[in-house]
Amino acid sequence: MQLSSRHLLGIRDLTPKDIQIILDTAVQFKEVLQRPIKKVPTLRDVTIVNLFYENSTRTRISFELAEKRLSADTINFAASASSVAKGETLLDTVNNILSMKVDMVVMRHSASGAPHFLSKHIPAAIVNAGDGINEHPTQALLDAFSIREKLGSLSGRKVAIIGDIMHSRVALSNIYLLKKVGAEVMVVGPPTLIPKYIKKAFDIQVAYNLKEALMWCDVANVLRIQLERQNQVLFSSLREYSLAYGINRKLLDSVNKEIVIMHPGPINRGVELDSDVADSKQSIILQQVENGVAVRMAVLYLLAGGQTEQN
Amino acid sequence: MKTILSEKQLAFTIRRLSNQLLENHVDLEYTYLIGIQPRGIYFSDRIVEELKKQLPVQKIGYGKLDITFYRDDVRQGLHTMNQTDIPFSIENKNVVLIDDVLYTGRTIRAALDALLDFGRPAKVELCILVDRKFSRQLPIQADYVGKSIDSIVSQKVKVFWKEKDGQDEVVLL
Numbered sequence: 001m002q003l004s005s006r007h008l009l010g011i012r013d014l015t016p017k018d019i020q021i022i023l024d025t026a027v028q029f030k031e032v033l034q035r036p037i038k039k040v041p042t043l044r045d046v047t048i049v050n051l052f053y054e055n056s057t058r059t060r061i062s063f064e065l066a067e068k069r070l071s072a073d074t075i076n077f078a079a080s081a082s083s084v085a086k087g088e089t090l091l092d093t094v095n096n097i098l099s100m101k102v103d104m105v106v107m108r109h110s111a112s113g114a115p116h117f118l119s120k121h122i123p124a125a126i127v128n129a130g131d132g133i134n135e136h137p138t139q140a141l142l143d144a145f146s147i148r149e150k151l152g153s154l155s156g157r158k159v160a161i162i163g164d165i166m167h168s169r170v171a172l173s174n175i176y177l178l179k180k181v182g183a184e185v186m187v188v189g190p191p192t193l194i195p196k197y198i199k200k201a202f203d204i205q206v207a208y209n210l211k212e213a214l215m216w217c218d219v220a221n222v223l224r225i226q227l228e229r230q231n232q233v234l235f236s237s238l239r240e241y242s243l244a245y246g247i248n249r250k251l252l253d254s255v256n257k258e259i260v261i262m263h264p265g266p267i268n269r270g271v272e273l274d275s276d277v278a279d280s281k282q283s284i285i286l287q288q289v290e291n292g293v294a295v296r297m298a299v300l301y302l303l304a305g306g307q308t309e310q311n
Numbered sequence: 312m313k314t315i316l317s318e319k320q321l322a323f324t325i326r327r328l329s330n331q332l333l334e335n336h337v338d339l340e341y342t343y344l345i346g347i348q349p350r351g352i353y354f355s356d357r358i359v360e361e362l363k364k365q366l367p368v369q370k371i372g373y374g375k376l377d378i379t380f381y382r383d384d385v386r387q388g389l390h391t392m393n394q395t396d397i398p399f400s401i402e403n404k405n406v407v408l409i410d411d412v413l414y415t416g417r418t419i420r421a422a423l424d425a426l427l428d429f430g431r432p433a434k435v436e437l438c439i440l441v442d443r444k445f446s447r448q449l450p451i452q453a454d455y456v457g458k459s460i461d462s463i464v465s466q467k468v469k470v471f472w473k474e475k476d477g478q479d480e481v482v483l484l
Contacts, residue, residue, distance in 0.1 A: 001389045001390065001391050002388075002389055025392065028377070028379075028380075028392045028393075028394070028395070031394070031395055032380065032395075035428060035429060036428070036429060036430065037428040037429070039428070040380035040381065040425075040428070041380070041381060041424065042380040042381070042382075042385055043385070045386065046386075301380075301385075301389075302389065304385070304386070305385045305386065305388070305389040
């Protein structure tokens with residue numbers, strides 16, 4: 001039992017079998033997290049550095065918890081409080097850290113492809129925790145895990161990804177993953193936020209009308225409208241976006257079926273998702289967060305294990 | 312290939328071990344049985360089946376333990392993990408760990424570590440179908456032994472179960 005790659009750079013590089021292994025392993029780790037002592041000694045001789053060149057709350061805490069639950073030693077690194085501010089390059093920084101005998105790197109970077117670049121130059125295993133507008137593989141894995149847990153399977157499920165598809169690494173990783181496991185995907189949003197050739201590139205459906213998408217889907221994965229990108233004028237106002245693409249109770253009730261609501265967080269309440277939807281029984285947003293730790297434990301375990309044999 | 316236990320002998324052995332368990336743990340009142348995944352549970356299933364003939368089902372506390380995350384050789388290679396299911400608190404209870412073959416003792420070492428994460432049992436005992444003597448790497452021995460054998464490192468003990476492998480037999484390869 002081994003993944004086909006020694007890094008997790010993106011869902012793009014994984015085989016359907018890899019995805020299956022990760023999700024199945026995560027089921028066992030989820031059981032560990034329900035125990036009185038939620039910690040196992042599995043990675044007690046592994047040191048992991050969390051290299052965060054970009055801000056993050058959920059992902060960083062989730063990775064750190066996953067590492068601690070596996071008994072790995074962890075180092076946290078935030079670019080803003082380091083020598084990066086003095087002009088040190090990414091490769092120099094990482095090589096310096098690795099010379100202190102670190103086995104794995106968990107990395108978030110605002111530049112797409114940064115972890116791929118790094119993987120060509122260092123011996124340690126790399127886990128991509130989000131790179132620019134490229135991929136966020138562990139988020140897609142935990143989304144898939146949550147859907148599978150809620151609905152029993154992934155194959156044949158209809159998943160609508162709603163919002164800023166263009167800038168979303170969560171969307172891209174989700175599309176790769178869902179296509180690999182045989183689910184149907186539809187992306188929904190204002191035309192300015194949907195890449196022009198996405199339909200052809202991924203063989204997925206594109207819709208510009210939210211209600212139409214909700215009528216179609218089993219699962220609605222609602223993305224965050226990135227407020228920090230508001231100066232780009234891709235839609236006229238938040239209020240207008242909310243009116244056209246915000247999900248509220250009334251809209252959901254008008255679609256006469258049970259839809260699972262997901263969101264990778266942080267939620268802009270009242271913009272893409274209303275509180276009476278986000279906090280309802282249909283929403284599995286908090287389960288996603290809970291599952292995130294189990295999925296990341298699975299990824300770290302599968303990448304750290306069997307390492308000496310390969311080297 | 313040499314047969315260590317035939318189907319008939321295996322049935323007798325299981326019956327004897329079940330009786331020994333009852334002898335030491337009257338009515339299993341403060342005692343739980345825990346089979347070790349993956350292959351130990353076929354043996355523990357049989358023991359429980361046997362005990363059910365003598366005790367009401369609700370009296371038997373039976374769980375399963377997977378030790379994959381507690382192994383000391385994770386860095387040498389990954390093993391497929393299995394379900395852990397311990398639906399009771401082992402705090403201050405007697406626990407009997409059940410596995411098919413006792414060889415180096417490393418599995419039991421890991422099982423003890425795993426078990427202690429579920430609470431502090433009053434006492435832990437070990438029930439083994441086949442004990443490979445003189446091959447221990449850790450100071451661990453069983454309290455209940457089905458069959459004790461001498462074997463060398465190059466030999467292998469295989470336990471076959473009807474429900475998994477089509478027949479009941481223990482062989483030395």
